[in-house]
Amino acid sequence: MADNKNLIVEGKLADNERMKAQSKHLRGTITTDLADDVTGGFTADNFQLIRFHGMYQQDDRDIRAERAKQKLEPLHNVMLRARLPGGVITPEQWLVIDKFAEEKTMYGSIRLTTRQTFQFHGVLKPNVKPMHQLLNSTGIDSIATAGDVNRNVLCTSNPVESELHKQAWNWAAKISEHLLPKTNAYAEIWLDGEKVESTQEQEPILGDNYLPRKFKTTVVIPPHNDVDVHANDLNFVAIAENDKLVGFNVLVGGGLAMTHGDMTTFPRKADNFGFVSLDKTLDVAAAVVSTQRDWGNRTNRKNAKTKYTLERVGVDTFKKEVEKRASMTFAESRPFKLTSRGDRFGWVKGIDGKHHLTLFIENGRILDFANKSLKKGCAEIAKVHQGDFRLTANQNLIVAGVPEDQKALIEAIATQHGLLEANTSKQRQDSMACVSLPTCPLAMAEAERYLPSAVDQLESILSKHGLAHESIIYRITGCPNGCGRAMLAEIGLVGKGPNKYNLHIGGNREGTRIPKMYKENIVDTEIMQIIDELIGRWSKERLQNEAFGDFVIRAGIVAPVVNSAEDFYA
Structure with a gap:
């Protein structure tokens, strides 16, 4: 057990802590910046504060x-x-949102993200406040989708077990609401809400200085790991009996971000704390968040996430504190298995008799291209669809709850606009990238714009070695922050500089193993040469049905990452 002096990191606080403390519960002087037409940007602390309102400059x-x-x-x-x-x-x-993207953004697109939501890119300052008001009129907000708070809560999209999905989704919504900031700042600034003195407000879960760093939560329905549980701080693994949700296994301390050249940073898998019944779910969520709030590192943001807190104080110490704060004891973890991650493309029929159509959206970018009008097609479907849409954590779109008599119409619209293509390869469906250049300020190398041609090359290599029917979980991120979840891929590229990447291999298809760095700081042509050689070996030496990531581990090409703190860089 860690002694008390290790529970809180002493030292000079990071400047973000000053900024949060002085922000008047996230208000800052954002309204002043909004009225300033001399600059198109937000200044000083407001540049950071708008993130808590769901925006990045x-x-x-x-x-x-x-x-x-x-x-x-x-x-x-x-x-x-x-x-x-x-x-x-x-x-x-x-x-x-389709109309706003078309009329009020610089790029005209809707971007589906790995956080199971949508993004607008290129909103100029005069359109920012109207954007929030428009979304609010439809029942949508952007509260706490960025910044040092609990962000958008993910849930397995599961279009088959409809009743179980509904139960799990309801809990995702409850957890999201429970962990939201309580400040009235969002309503005051963007919705012209009644002003409240910030000194009268309290943040019982997040605290007046909010969290030390970003915090991510998911609800997952086994055996489908489409939300990548090990990429998140807090995960609720649904446990069902007779198709009814009875509780969750709670996994804590996952995260993929790291910093190039800093070996104190690393991706990490989440630890299984055990089972909790439904009636204690919100208490446990609040206890995990508040423990991280109090014990997380506020002196060094690079080591501020939950995964580092667990490494520093010990998993057992953190778990016992959660039990104390939630007034409960974790039961033994219920058996579960994660077997797959990708979305189920095409039509599937749910147990409720409704049909669900999963559409592949490369890079999640919904836009009208020269050869396919994806954005128009989605809008045309929305005009006639009687169910709902489900955005997946793999950047795809599910047209859910389609009755039998509407199925042919939906399929015809999707086919007409290039949303439903029979020749999309399994490899392309299993590939993913973050946004990166030209808009992300953290990007070091291309990702979204590089992915299509990179997949073309990978498909060619697979075909060359007689493996055209196979696929590899392949992901590209433009920097080491992890948005594209490359640190849970069988082959992951992490941007290091212009056209330079670190090549990681050895993750698995289930998303339960972190890949090892194989080559550092190499250009795309060298990457493809290496992949060609490795796939050549895989085709000749693999065991029956052995996945690529499992092969490179078994063949000793790279060692498995078992404990990231000890062997990720070894």
Whole structure:
């Protein structure tokens, strides 16, 4: 057991702690910045504070240098990430966001994200407040989808076991609401809500300084691991009896972000604390969050996430504190198995008799392209669809709850607009990338724009070695922050610089093993040469049905990552 001095990290607080403390419960001077038409951006602390309201300030890096030559500031705009627990959205809501994207954003697109929600990119300052008000009118907000808070809560999309999914999704929504900031700042700033003195407000779960770092939560329905539980701080694994949800196994301390060159940072799998009944679910969620609130590292943001707190104080110590705060004791973990991650594409029929159509959206980018009108097609479906849409954590879209007599119409619209293509390979469906350039300020290398051609090359290599029917979990991120979840891939590329990546291999298809770095700081051509050689060996030496990630471990090409704190860099 850790002694008391290890529970809280002493030292000079990170500047973000000053910013949060002085923010008047996340208000700052955002309203003043909104009225300033001299700059298109948000200044000083507000640049960070708007994140707690679901926005990141960005600019188009493709034109940054040219604007500098013209003595112009960068083309500041914001990216908004909506709060959409479990990724469920109505057709009516879809049509509203479709229209806003078309008329009021620089890029005209809707971006489906790995956080099971949508993002607007390229919203200029005059459109920011109207955007929030428009979303609010449809029942959507962006509260706490970024910043040092619990973010959008994910839930397995499961379109088959409809009743179980509904129960799990309801808990995702409850957890999201329970862990939201209680400040009235969002309503005051964006919705012209009644002003409240910040000194009269309290944050009983998040605290007045909120969390030390971002916090991510999921609800997963085994055996489908489509939310990647080991990428998240807190995970509720649904346990059902006779198709009825009875409780959750609670997994704590996962996370994928790291910092290049800093070996005190690393991706980490979550630990299984045990089983909790439904009536204690919200208490446990609050206890995990508040323990991390009090014990997390506030002096070094690179080591501030829950995974590092567990490594520092010990899993047992953290678990016992959660039990104390939640006034409960974890029962022994119930048996469960995670066997798959990808979405089920095409039509499936649920046990309720309704049909569900999963559409593959490469990179999650819904836009009208020269050869396929994805955005228009989704809008046309929304105009006639009687069920709901479900955004998946793999950047795809499910048209859910389709009655038998509407199935042919939905399929015809999807086919007409290129949303339903018979020739999309399994490899393309199993590949994913973060947004990266040109909008993300953290991006070091291409990801979204590189992925399509990278998959073309990977498909060619697989075909060359007689494995065209196979696929590999393949992911690319433009930096080491983990948005594309490359640190749970069989092959993961992590951006290091312009056209330079670290190559990681050895994750598994189930998402329960972190890949090992195989080569550092290499260009795309060398990456493909290495992948060609490795797949060549896989085709000749594999055991029956052995996945690529399992093969490179068994063959000794890389060692498995068992304990990230000890062997990720070994």
